[in-house]
Amino acid sequence: MEIENNLPKTFDSEGAENKWYQKWLDGQCFKPRKGKQNKTFTVLMPPPNVTGKLHMGHALDATTQDALIRYKRMKGFETLWIPGTDHAGISTQAVVEKLIYKQEKKTRHDLGREEFLKRVWEWKEQYGSEIVNQQKKMGVSCDWDYSTFTLDEAPNKAVKKFFVMLYNEGLIYQSDYIVNWDPILQSAISDAEVEHKEVKGFFYHLKYKVKEDPTIELIIATTRPETIFADSAVAVNPNDERFKDLIGKTAIVPICNREVPIIGDEHVDIEKGTGCLKVTPGHDFNDFEIGKRNGLPIINILNKDGSFNKNAPEIEGLKPKDARKKVEEILLELGELVEKKDHVHPVGHGERSDEIVEPMVSKQWFVNTTAMAEAAVKAVEDGDMTFFPKGWENTYFAWLRNPKDWCISRQLWWGHQIPVYYCKKCDHQWASEGDPTECIQCKDKDIFQDPDVLDTWFSSGLWPLSTLGWPDEKAMAEKRFEDFYPNSTLITGFDIIFFWVARMMMMGMKVTNKPPFQHVYIHAIVRDKQGRKMSKSLGNGIDPLDMVKQYGADAMRFTLAAGSGYNRDLNLDPERIEGYRNFVNKLWNAFRFVHPFLDKAKDELPVKSEWHLHDKWILAELNTVAKTMNEAMDVYRFDDACSEIYQFVYEKYCSWYIELSKNILYGNDEKAKVIRATMLKYCFRKIVTLLHPIVPFITEEIWGYLENEKSLLAVQEYVEFDPGLENTEVQEMMNKFIELTSGIRNIRSSVNMKPKDEIDVKLFTDDKRLAKFVYESRHFLKDLANVKSGTIRNKASEKPRRSASLATTHTEIFIPLEGIIDLNEQVNRIKKDMEKTQAEYKKVEAKLSNTNFMNNAPEEVRQEVKEKARLFQDKLTSLTQILESFQ
RNA sequence: GGGCGUUUAGCUCAGCUGGGAGAGCGCUACCCUUACAAGGUAGAUGUCGGGGGUUCGAUCCCCUCAACGCCCACCA
Numbered sequence: 014m015e016i017e018n019n020l021p022k023t024f025d026s027e028g029a030e031n032k033w034y035q036k037w038l039d040g041q042c043f044k045p046r047k048g049k050q051n052k053t054f055t056v057l058m059p060p061p062n063v064t065g066k067l068h069m070g071h072a073l074d075a076t077t078q079d080a081l082i083r084y085k086r087m088k089g090f091e092t093l094w095i096p097g098t099d100h101a102g103i104s105t106q107a108v109v110e111k112l113i114y115k116q117e118k119k120t121r122h123d124l125g126r127e128e129f130l131k132r133v134w135e136w137k138e139q140y141g142s143e144i145v146n147q148q149k150k151m152g153v154s155c156d157w158d159y160s161t162f163t164l165d166e167a168p169n170k171a172v173k174k175f176f177v178m179l180y181n182e183g184l185i186y187q188s189d190y191i192v193n194w195d196p197i198l199q200s201a202i203s204d205a206e207v208e209h210k211e212v213k214g215f216f217y218h219l220k221y222k223v224k225e226d227p228t229i230e231l232i233i234a235t236t237r238p239e240t241i242f243a244d245s246a247v248a249v250n251p252n253d254e255r256f257k258d259l260i261g262k263t264a265i266v267p268i269c270n271r272e273v274p275i276i277g278d279e280h281v282d283i284e285k286g287t288g289c290l291k292v293t294p295g296h297d298f299n300d301f302e303i304g305k306r307n308g309l310p311i312i313n314i315l316n317k318d319g320s321f322n323k324n325a326p327e328i329e330g331l332k333p334k335d336a337r338k339k340v341e342e343i344l345l346e347l348g349e350l351v352e353k354k355d356h357v358h359p360v361g362h363g364e365r366s367d368e369i370v371e372p373m374v375s376k377q378w379f380v381n382t383t384a385m386a387e388a389a390v391k392a393v394e395d396g397d398m399t400f401f402p403k404g405w406e407n408t409y410f411a412w413l414r415n416p417k418d419w420c421i422s423r424q425l426w427w428g429h430q431i432p433v434y435y436c437k438k439c440d441h442q443w444a445s446e447g448d449p450t451e452c453i454q455c456k457d458k459d460i461f462q463d464p465d466v467l468d469t470w471f472s473s474g475l476w477p478l479s480t481l482g483w484p485d486e487k488a489m490a491e492k493r494f495e496d497f498y499p500n501s502t503l504i505t506g507f508d509i510i511f512f513w514v515a516r517m518m519m520m521g522m523k524v525t526n527k528p529p530f531q532h533v534y535i536h537a538i539v540r541d542k543q544g545r546k547m548s549k550s551l552g553n554g555i556d557p558l559d560m561v562k563q564y565g566a567d568a569m570r571f572t573l574a575a576g577s578g579y580n581r582d583l584n585l586d587p588e589r590i591e592g593y594r595n596f597v598n599k600l601w602n603a604f605r606f607v608h609p610f611l612d613k614a615k616d617e618l619p620v621k622s623e624w625h626l627h628d629k630w631i632l633a634e635l636n637t638v639a640k641t642m643n644e645a646m647d648v649y650r651f652d653d654a655c656s657e658i659y660q661f662v663y664e665k666y667c668s669w670y671i672e673l674s675k676n677i678l679y680g681n682d683e684k685a686k687v688i689r690a691t692m693l694k695y696c697f698r699k700i701v702t703l704l705h706p707i708v709p710f711i712t713e714e715i716w717g718y719l720e721n722e723k724s725l726l727a728v729q730e731y732v733e734f735d736p737g738l739e740n741t742e743v744q745e746m747m748n749k750f751i752e753l754t755s756g757i758r759n760i761r762s763s764v765n766m767k768p769k770d771e772i773d774v775k776l777f778t779d780d781k782r783l784a785k786f787v788y789e790s791r792h793f794l795k796d797l798a799n800v801k802s803g804t805i806r807n808k809a810s811e812k813p814r815r816s817a818s819l820a821t822t823h824t825e826i827f828i829p830l831e832g833i834i835d836l837n838e839q840v841n842r843i844k845k846d847m848e849k850t851q852a853e854y855k856k857v858e859a860k861l862s863n864t865n866f867m868n869n870a871p872e873e874v875r876q877e878v879k880e881k882a883r884l885f886q887d888k889l890t891s892l893t894q895i896l897e898s899f900q
Numbered sequence: 901g902g903g904c905g906u907u908u909a910g911c912u913c914a915g916c917u918g919g920g921a922g923a924g925c926g927c928u929a930c931c932c933u934u935a936c937a938a939g940g941u942a943g944a945u946g947u948c949g950g951g952g953g954u955u956c957g958a959u960c961c962c963c964u965c966a967a968c969g970c971c972c973a974c975c976a
Contacts, residue, residue, distance in 0.1 A: 023938070209973075216976085234976045286976040299974040360975055372975085407904065411972070507971090542912075544969085575924085576913085581905070581970080584912060592925060595938040606935035652914075656923065671935075679934085755942085762942045768933060798941095799933090856920070865956035866919095874919050874957095881920070 020608055024601035026565025029710040034149060036713075042727045043154045045493075048089030049730075055500040056082050056094045057477055057530070058155060059513070060163060062101035063137055064108050067147035069539040069547060069585065070506060072557035075151045076573040076707075077536050077651060078504045083154055083706035084646045085501075087731035093497050094155035095480045096148070098141060100164045102428040102469045103198060103365045109133045109427075126426050126464075133427050137162075147558060152566055152709050154727070159492065161480045163472045164429070167488060171479035172429045172472050173446040175520065180433070180444035184381045185421075189311075191294075191301040192420055194373035196319025197366035200424035201377050203468060204417060205512055207370055209359040218287065218352035219344065221247055224263040224272060231256075231264060231275075232351060234286035236358060237296075238344065239336040241266050242325035243312040244273055246292040248303060251277030253288055266291075267349040268327060268340070278303050296372050311374050317424075319371055333369070378422035378431060378465065385519035386416035389528075392518065398528040401649050402579035405507060405535045412511035413519075421468045428466030436460050474516035477529035500530040502649075507535045507581065534649040536577050542586035560590050567708035568594035571655060574707045578652035596659060597711055600704075603667050604715050607693045610678055611719070613686055614694040625685075626789055628692050630747040631670045633740040634661065635699055640734040642703055651707070658703055666696060669751065673793050694719060699732050746786040749823055753787065756819045756826045757798040763842055764817050764834050771801035775816075777808045778824040808891075814898040818843070820891035822884035840899050847892045854885035 037043060045053070056078050061071055078094065086092040109132060110121055121129040141162075161167060179185040192201040217238045223229040231247060247264040249256035260277040273292075280303055281290050294304025295311045304311060314325040321328045321336055327343060328336040344350035361370045390413045392398050393406055400406045422431060433444050436452035437459040451458050472479070481498050482488030489495075499521070505514065514533055521529030541547055547554040560569045571593040576583040624632075638661045645653035670693075677689045698719055701712035705726050716726035757774055766772070774794070778784055784805050794800035808825065816827040817834050857878050860866045867875065 020935090022936070209975090212975085214975080236975055280974090282976080288976090290976055297974075297976095299976090302974085358975055359973085369975090404904080408971070411903070415972095538970095544912095578914080580913075586912070586925080588925065589912075591938080595936095598938050599936065602936035602939085604935080608935085656914080660923085667935085668940090675934090758941060759943090762930075765930080768931060768941080796933090853920070860919090860957080863956060867956085869956045870919075877919075 020601075020605045022602070022605075024565070024598050024711055024714075026567060026597070026710065027562075029714040030150065030152070030561075030566050033710055033713045034152060036725065037154065037727050038157075040725050040728070042086075042725060043094070043156050044158075045091045045093045045156065045497075046728075047091050048086075050089040050091075052090055053496050053501075054082070054085040054090035054092045055497045055530075056092075056502055056504065057480060057500050058094065058096045058153075059503075059505045059509070060097040060099040060161075060473070060476065061144050061148075062104060063098045063141035063144070063162070064101055064105050065144045067144055067151075067557055069555055069557055071144070071148070072151060072569065073536055073539055073573045073577065073583065074504065074506075075148055075153050076570045077534070077577055077649075079151070079153050079709075080570070080574055080651060080706040081502060081504065081534075081646070081649070083709060083727065084731065086154070086727070087702070087705065087729060089730065091496075093159065094153075095159045095161070096145070096153070096155040096157060097159075097161040097163070097476070097480060098144065099469065099473060100137075100162065100428060102423060102425050102466060103200075105133065105137070106425055106427040107198075107365070109136050112136070121426065129426055150558060150561055150566060151570065154709075159480060163469070163476075167482060167485065168472050168475065168479040169429060170446070170485055171475045171483055172467060173432045174484040175475055175524065176432055176467070176471075177444045177446050179380060179523075184384075185378060185444075186381065187376060187378050189374055189376055190379065190420075191296075191298055191372050191374050192377050193361060193363075193370040194315075194317075194319075194375070195363040195366050195368060195370050196317070197363065197368045198423075198425070199317045201375065201420055201422060202363055202365075202370065203420050203470075206364045207361040208364050210362050211357055212360040212369075214356050214358060214360075216352075216354050216356040217341070217344075217350060219267060219291075220349045220351055221264045221266065221289075221291075223259065223275070224265055226262070229259070231259075231289050232287045233289045233291050235291055236356060237333075237337070238350075239321070239325070239328060239333060239340045240293045240296050240314070241291065241340070242269055242321075242328075243293045243295045243314045244271065244291045245294055245304065245309040245312055246273045246307065247275045248278045248281050248290045248292050249275065249288060250279065250281040250283050253281070253283050255288060267347060268343055269325075274309075276303075276307050276309075278306065295374050298372055301372070301374070313374060315371055315373055319368075333371070377420050378433075378463075379418040380421055382416040382419050382519060385523050386413040386515075388522045389413050389515060389518035392522060392528045398518065398530065399532050401532055401534045405510060405533070408507065408510050409515060412515055419468075421471050422463075422465040423468055424464075425466050428469065429472055431463040431465050431467060433463040434460050435463070470512055470516055473513055474520040475524075477517055477521050478524055483524070498525065498529070499527050502532040502534055503530045504534045504536060506538055508538065510535070532649075537580050537583035539573075539583050539585055542584050544582060544584050555585060555587060560587065564590050564594040565597060565710070567597050567711050571596065571708050574651040575655035575659075576652065578650050580652075596663070597708060599667065600662055600700075600711060600715075603662070603671060604697065604718070606671055607690075607697055608718065610686070610690040611694055614690040615687065617691075618695055619688050619691060623688055624692075625688070626743055626746070626786060627670065627673045628688070629740050629743045631665065631692070631696060632738045633744050634665045635696060635732075636735055636738040639699070639703060639732040643731070643734065646706070655707060658700070658707075662700060666700065669747075670696070672796055673790075675796050676793050701726060702729055702732050705729075742782070746783055749780070749783050749821075750786055750790060752821050753824055753826065754794065754797050756821060756824075757794075757800065757828070760817045760819050760826065760828050761798065763838070764828075764830065768799060771799055772828050774798075774800050774803035775813060775827040775829065776803065776805040776824055777810060777812060777827075778805065779808050780823050783823060812894070812898065816898070818895045818898075819846070820888050820895060822888045825891045825895070836899060840896065843892055843895055847889065847896070850885055850888050850892065854882065854889060857882045857885065 082092050082094045113119055193207050195202050214236050217235050219233050221231040221233055244266045259275045262275050263272050264275050265272055292303050293300045294309050295313045314321055316322050320330055320332050323329055328339050363370050434449055435442050438457040439455040441452055441454040443453055452460050477500055481494040482492040517529050541553040568590050572590045638657050641657045642654045674689050677685050701715050705712040713726045787805055813827045813829045816829045817839055818827045860878050
């Protein structure tokens with residue numbers, strides 16, 4: 014019979030992507046709507062940088078979040094997924110500065126602050142939404158009306174409100190402090206933005222003379238000889254027998270001949286270096302502390318661009334690298350350099366600029382995080398917020414249990430300007446949420462705002478609050494702050510646990526006393542197939558948009574979801590995307606098979622008494638999958654959810670149920686046809702429903718055919734476990750039936766039979782239920798293994814001799830082919846099977862004859878082992894008899 | 901220096917509270933069988949990093965060694 018099929022042989026992913034995304038938007042599917050759970054579920058998207066281009070990390074973010082939010086939406090939660098973009102102070106400013114310089118050879122200083130900011134905004138309007146369009150290609154189902162930019166009015170209000178709050182509590186303070194100074198950005202950066210890298214350098218040993226006794230020469234080890242101009246002391250350990258008598262005397266710094274005190278400080282390690290330390294409070298973190306303890310002066314020898322200033326006249330204007338050479342030369346001339354040897358040591362680099370950061374003392378704004386960090390730790394300890402996988406809380410704790418004050422000022426222009434004002438007349442300083450025009454103390458109009466902007470993470474940290482309108486009451490009501498705060502789950506990568514997660518926790522709890530989210534799911538970092546980080550310099554990046562174009566968004570998404578469980582790396586090989594594209598196509602073709610019979614199918618399942626054994630089986634299997642998938646999705650095991658449904662579609666639905674349906678659908682029993690068509694359709698509905706959160710496009714496309722586009726799958730109810738569909742007996746029978754069928758195919762293959770060759774099969778089993786099952790399925794064996802005729806009897810019956818045969822633990826299979834087959838080959842095959850089975854039998858036998866095992870193992874386990882032994886024995890008996898038949 | 905993690909089939913990884921080693925991809929043979937060659941059927945492949953211990957029993961728990969990775973740390 015020829016069945017007409019007007020569906021294309023391969024799934025048109027691009028067509029479906031364009032069509033359905035628009036339909037979802039038109040249908041308002043991504044807006045919150047009340048469901049049967051009567052609870053909300055909120056996810057906040059980590060805002061990508063406006064300068065960004067969608068990379069695999071974003072794609073993974075998008076996939077896991079979208080799968081989760083679609084799942085919860087279908088489960089009947091009132092879902093909200095909030096999108097947005099980040100102004101990314103440093104990188105955006107850098108991008109635009111570069112562009113302007115390239116086009117006009119002008120720096121930002123040439124343009125002035127106001128004009129420069131205007132240009133950045135123009136750039137943002139033009140290019141800032143690119144990444145949003147790219148996200149849409151992945152099918153993200155966020156509520157775009159909630160979309161927020163970190164420099165929008167709402168976040169700006171939030172930042173000011175929070176800043177002023179802390180300022181007035183005394184938790185924000187300004188201080189001369191040693192900070193990491195990035196000479197490229199010409200700004201302070203926070204500790205977290207410093208990356209330590211191993212750098213090859215030298216260990217220099219320098220001579221310092223002692224003024225009181227010119228015969229003594231102190232040898233001091235340093236990796237940075239150029240900083241001697243900033244030395245304000247020499248320190249030794251007060252317990253160091255070699256040097257303790259020198260404490261209180263005076264040392265003379267080479268080149269500049271400055272006289273500095275020799276002091277004793279516990280910090281100095283007797284073992285390390287030469288035991289003598291030059292103290293440079295202006296350009297070293299430890300020395301800064303030593304300086305504070307001992308009241309030493311701070312000498313700054315650096316300009317903002319990292320070059321040396323007039324405090325180091327011999328090297329003024331030089332950058333550190335050249336300065337070091339020059340100083341080395343001078344020291345050599347003076348005979349003060351006694352040794353120089355290779356030395357590898359970690360050096361801090363700016364995360365963004367990749368330039369060596371210089372510790373420098375400057376006036377910066379800080380947040381005292383002690384109390385906030387404590388609260389953030391407690392929330393996780395108390396279980397008010399939970400990490401998935403749990404192990405990541407260690408990283409979180411490590412950061413927050415040892416909090417350092419957070420340097421929040423940046424000497425940039427693009428960002429939230431610090432809301433602190435100064436009066437030129439009376440020098441008063443205050444913080445304000447508004448835009449003051451006069452000094453609040455002396456009422457003079459001559460005031461100015463602090464020129465620095467805030468660290469980007471200061472505004473990101475308030476993201477869960479500001480995206481819901483906080484602190485503006487009207488906006489909060491509009492955005493339903495009360496309903497959607499706290500968020501439900503935050504999904505992000507482990508690299509920003511302390512940059513972002515920890516700060517949101519601190520800031521969210523400071524404002525509301527509640528953690529800003531209940532769960533944090535930390536997903537893997539996407540790497541290339543060899544486990545290397547994807548980077549521009551290695552050129553090993555995989556562009557998600559290329560992959561979407563090539564294989565479809567669904568394949569891309571399924572691959573990422575299938576790779577996302579509790580692992581920390583996701584090594585992505587494009588071949589895997591291709592593999593899952595094949596799966597998507599498999600699903601499509603399964604639907605192509607079902608499609609012509611849809612008009613026969615009824616909307617409701619027939620009464621149970623009309624269900625065929627195979628119907629009961631597939632519904633029971635489907636039900637099991639529904640259970641597992643729900644459980645997996647609830648704990649962010651996307652990998653388990655994917656493999657479960659993959660397995661079902663391939664191994665259960667396509668390989669068996671569809672094959673077992675052909676006989677009926679191509680037959681003459683009209684009533685049976687209707688029932689089977691109904692079953693196939695019913696299953697397909699459930700399959701696409703289960704799969705929808707992961708592969709939304711193809712499932713929506715198929716749903717459109719199933720329901721004649723009367724509804725959208727995106728807002729249907731998810732499949733729940735139904736105890737009424739459980740049927741372990743039929744599942745067990747079907748497994749044995751599958752084993753039998755594979756056995757027959759195995760024999761066919763072993764005698765090199767062509768698929769077209771028809772066979773006669775004789776089965777022998779003592780399992781009566783199985784015999785009945787096989788008997789009722791007998792017509793299907795033609796389709797499954799080209800069986801023309803056959804019998805099924807109990808094992809005591811007379812069996813064919815010298816037959817191609819095989820035994821399972823429950824059944825003996827014979828295909829009488831005497832005269833055609835190679836008897837030796839058959840005998841060898843049986844013998845091999847026998848050896849294997851015997852080995853397995855021995856293992857369990859050993860247990861049963863071990864009295865310790867019998868005395869100690871639980872009853873359950875003993876029974877299991879006994880049952881196994883029995884099965885192996887049965888199989889061995891069968892195999893022995895078959896072998897004898899060849900005698 | 902401190903901490904975390906990884907080590908299971910050629911590759912990427914799963915294996916829950918200990919009880920017969922799994923998946924996907926790849927590989928081999930045969931097959932264009934009327935949903936699908938982006939497919940089907942059958943098949944091969946592992947001293948579960950090394951050593952020790954606890955246990956009737958260890959891929960799983962404990963100790964130890966090794967290799968690799970990541971994070972943190974003040975550049976003597």
